[in-house]
Amino acid sequence: MPPRIEPDLRLMSLLSTADRALGELAGIGRRLRNPHLLIRPFIRREAVLSSRIEGTITRLDQLFLFEAQPEEPSHPSDAGEVRNYVRALEHGLEYIRGGEPFSLRMLREIHHLLLDGVRGAEKRPGELRDRAVLIGRSSEFDEARFIPPCHTTIGPMLDDFVAFLRDERSLPVAIQLALAHYQFETIHPFNDGNGRVGRLLITLMLCERQILPQPLLYLSAFFEQHREEYYDHLLNVSRRAAWNDWFGFFARAIAEQARDAVIRVQRLQDLQETLRQRTSRLIRTAAPQILVDELFASPFITMNRAADVMGVAFKSAARTIITLEEAGILREITGQQRNRVYCADEILRLLDEPLTDDPPTP
Template sequence: MLRGPTGTWRTETSSGEAVRAFIPAPLPPVPPLQLDDMLQSNVDDALLALGRLDSVALLLPDTRLFLYTYVRKEAVLSSQIEGTQSSLSDLLTFEADESPGVPLDDVTEVSNYVAALEWGMAEIRRGFPISGRLLRGIHGRLLSSGRGADKLPGDFRHSQNWIGGTRPGNAAFVPPPPAEVAPCISALERFIHDDPVRTSPVLKAALAHVQFETIHPFLDGNGRVGRLLITILLCAEGVLKDPMLYLSLYFKEHRAEYYAHLTAVRETGDWEAWIGFFANGVRETAGAALHTAQRLVGQFARDREQVLAVGRTANSLLRVFDALRERPIATASTLAERSAVTLPTVNRMLAQLQALGIVAELTGKKRDRLFSYAEYVRILSEGTSPL
């Protein structure tokens, strides 16, 4: 449905030139959303897919094993959209306190994303509501170091930003003037908390994401915070117990369509087309995450059978193997600490795991070696090649 612009254009002066900034109208859309049978079915299917994904805990022996690496996969993908070149292996290697082999700012940026998500989820679980304060806290951790550390981490912007172009005057899109940021975020906060109307979780996440991206309240990091908002909102709404849904791969693979929908919403009010795109992304992404979890369960079971078949060293070997499931890229000393097995024994067990084809050594060195649970990392790394 084409409603016309979903906000107002205001001419402002920025750096001595006239600029047309866009101020979005508060949600929900006016006139109200028109969901035909097909679109409503897409939204319903997305919700069902989220329910199946939420039941992944029944499938995995320990959901934390999946979440640890899957959260990091999302961090890599979301940061890649913003231009970083880090891979999942780079991040896991960095966290193992080894040289990441990529520009330090890239891998630091990805690591900060993990910290921001974990902090945000901890706040939601202790009952803190989604709010401007929560978003600022997430942003502060996201930009705490590396690139963007000088872009007001944890604070809304005090100057005009823009998207595309070299300055506001030739930009593809200019978000609200800085004085309008706080009121726009307050209105978004009210909508998220069902004022003035109750909105179902999938629709709420879809609408809130576009609104946040349109407000663009920070000098840097808006895309990453906006993508985090989707998952945190679905968890806050009780649709997901854990942050298992990440749309960055879907947005990465459909970048042109994604940006076209954001523009269409602002200029023509076509919320329905965006909702269809978003619902398809939720359904596809949730299904892919569930499939990945199933593949990992099968891989763990096959590798565990190999470990148990080795005979008298199986107990120590199993403990090292289990430690690798928790940290799929690690040093021998880290694995010794996590498995409560002596370092010499760990080194012997790693040699056996290499002989079984389960573990790969990454450095080619004789000292300070780094080991990878190769197939686990390969499965999780699918789709994470830099743009």
């Protein structure tokens, strides 16, 4: 790493477009008044989409509900897997914010959190694979679509990979990300969860290299939408060194998802201001404004959580929740008399829906 690269004019144009889109998103990230309110749901959206590529079916609303009501037994069986992706990504971000360099230890800790207590937990979380593996629908090696390197050879490859993560800064950022993602997926160092760790590393690299001030860019939506093309490009690099095609695909992913993030952030900020104004007309005290802001971090809320967020008694929180429900800002979703959960539908819809250039219909 890195291989010899000979970009053509088409690739240079795609790289330039990706750089401009990243720059615009970075500017938005620096101007966020309270980054936590948007980073938290963006991470969860990525967790859902990255896990979906691996076959999970948990939706974004189900993940938020799982976090709001973790003791409820009716959650989807793979909600824990998606929650673990959130934990793993947040753990990696803690490393980056603490100034820690990329290391094999970091990768192993991330992998351990990803598989801890969920499907794949029997596949040695945090430990490098100890056997040969194959990729594809067939269980026979001579029919496999791709066979990663033998497990006895991956140690030096990972040393080279970590050195690349630490030291390579001269290449365009889209090429750095594409190279790292391809190399990790090809080495396939763990028995399970490699795809999710590899996609998670994209976000960590953008933050570690200070390309983005906040973790706002995630590519899994693009990869999931173009899943077969994604796999074909990875395979074609291995088969015939089709680097430029892979770099171009990756640059397209960055540009499209950066534009999506910019639009989504702007619309969420506009909605936040609208809901704050609506709430201030309903309730004159300041505490409900804090609750409205919290709904952008998680659109699902319980009365106990509302009381904690606002720092008020339960009865006061209940009155606020009921007022917001009557105004159509919140909707009770359980139909129960106790342990009720409320959802801010407008916020959830903006987080979850595919975006167009036209603003959403009110």
